[in-house]
Amino acid sequence: MGKATRERSARERLAEQRRIEAQREKRTRMITVVGGALALILVAVGLVVYINSSKDKSEEYAGKLAPATREADGSIVMAQPGVTAPVLEIYEDFQCPACKNLEDTSGDTIKRLAAEGKAKVVYRPFRLFGQDPLKSNSERAANAALCAPADKWVRFHDEIFDNQPREGSVGFQNDDLIAWGGESGITGAGFENCVKQGEKNTQVASMTEYALNTAKVESTPTVKLDGEVITDAAFSPSDLEKAVASAK
Amino acid sequence: MVEAHETSEHEERDEPGPGRLVARAWTQWVTTVARVVLAGVLFWAGWVKFNEPPALQRQAVEAYELLPSGVAGAVGYGLPVLEMVLALLLVVGFATRFSAVISALLMVVFIAGIASVWARGLNIDCGCFGGGGTVAEGDTKYLQEILRDLGFLALAVWTAVFPPGRLSLDRRLGL
Numbered sequence: 001m002g003k004a005t006r007e008r009s010a011r012e013r014l015a016e017q018r019r020i021e022a023q024r025e026k027r028t029r030m031i032t033v034v035g036g037a038l039a040l041i042l043v044a045v046g047l048v049v050y051i052n053s054s055k056d057k058s059e060e061y062a063g064k065l066a067p068a069t070r071e072a073d074g075s076i077v078m079a080q081p082g083v084t085a086p087v088l089e090i091y092e093d094f095q096c097p098a099c100k101n102l103e104d105t106s107g108d109t110i111k112r113l114a115a116e117g118k119a120k121v122v123y124r125p126f127r128l129f130g131q132d133p134l135k136s137n138s139e140r141a142a143n144a145a146l147c148a149p150a151d152k153w154v155r156f157h158d159e160i161f162d163n164q165p166r167e168g169s170v171g172f173q174n175d176d177l178i179a180w181g182g183e184s185g186i187t188g189a190g191f192e193n194c195v196k197q198g199e200k201n202t203q204v205a206s207m208t209e210y211a212l213n214t215a216k217v218e219s220t221p222t223v224k225l226d227g228e229v230i231t232d233a234a235f236s237p238s239d240l241e242k243a244v245a246s247a248k
Numbered sequence: 249m250v251e252a253h254e255t256s257e258h259e260e261r262d263e264p265g266p267g268r269l270v271a272r273a274w275t276q277w278v279t280t281v282a283r284v285v286l287a288g289v290l291f292w293a294g295w296v297k298f299n300e301p302p303a304l305q306r307q308a309v310e311a312y313e314l315l316p317s318g319v320a321g322a323v324g325y326g327l328p329v330l331e332m333v334l335a336l337l338l339v340v341g342f343a344t345r346f347s348a349v350i351s352a353l354l355m356v357v358f359i360a361g362i363a364s365v366w367a368r369g370l371n372i373d374c375g376c377f378g379g380g381g382t383v384a385e386g387d388t389k390y391l392q393e394i395l396r397d398l399g400f401l402a403l404a405v406w407t408a409v410f411p412p413g414r415l416s417l418d419r420r421l422g423l
């Protein structure tokens with residue numbers, strides 16, 4: 001092997017080695033970059049999930065409810081005597097999962113605000129759904145709620161939401177509604193007949209007409225504070241409380 | 249400045265290793281466009297959801313009736329941030345292939361979720377850009393939603409196949 005050849009092969013070996021090193025270094029850089037990106041994702045997501053799960057907390061209110069009365073239009077007013085403002089209106093359909101979610105999230109806060117005299121709460125249940133089986137489920141529940149006496153209405157309303165059928169399936173059967181009424185302290189042939197005969201269906205229709213055409217409610221739930229839509233805020237108990245406090 | 253640097257250092261001279269697709273100039277520019285469009289969509293989708301109350305973020309996921317409620321909550325809160333971070337990574341072109349693969353997987357999950365809801369006959373809004381939850385029958389837009397997500401999937405797949413594209417941090421870092 002001549003000197004020149006040896007030198008060339010040494011140079012080649014050196015070049016080869018450099019290339020391997022460069023590749024190795026590139027791989028390290030790649031791993032660092034991907035690792036950095038992954039870490040960024042994990043930290044950001046973890047942090048927000050942590051913060052939001054603590055913000056998405058509902059309270060339990062087991063205290064005494066503010067007295068409830070029924071207006072001529074079928075709506076239920078829950079307020080301490082003399083409290084006339086601010087008015088917190090809740091438009092909901094018993095079959096609507098988002099309404100159940102609102103009740104689960106902020107239902108107890110709403111009850112407490114009424115009990116503390118901080119708001120006049122007006123429940124305006126109606127029938128949003130227009131196709132079966134949702135329509136009939138919704139209608140039977142709304143009718144039964146209208147059959148219930150005002151003083152036991154709020155508990156019955158909670159009971160109905162607790163038993164909401166899965167979407168797309170038939171539920172809210174009259175016998176079940178009567179049984180849940182019993183658990184809320186509502187008994188008697190008057191209530192049972194009213195539920196079974198759909199005695200209040202006409203009023204359900206007029207409440208639906210009011211919600212859709214007069215109040216211009218487009219989806220459920222819709223929460224209004226002194227006429228202004230605050231549905232998004234209502235899904236956060238603390239935001240809801242702040243909105244009510246600043247409305248006064 | 250950035251461009252000058254890139255053209256001088258890279259060009260199509262990138263050694264075409266075994267099985268490697270030769271990076272042509274135009275494919276790299278297409279990647280840049282794909283990255284920017286995908287990032288814009290992801291950021292918008294994430295931002296709108298991020299600004300909703302947590303309960304609504306949770307509800308949008310619960311409406312799919314696929315996950316137990318504890319998990320649905322975490323997914324609901326975490327998804328908007330994930331989308332926004334991916335958007336950020338894609339727009340600056342950092343860990344481009346990795347981010348594009350995650351985005352593509354995300355789109356596959358979205359498409360599967362919507363298809364599953366459709367097959368089960370539920371009536372929901374996909375909640376892709378905020379909102380979500382139940383809608384009236386006949387107001388569902390499953391086909392449009394799936395086609396739209398297929399479009400985004402295509403962008404993500406392109407980016408994963410031809411990373412990192414022009415104007416990217418990865419390029420500056422010599423990856």
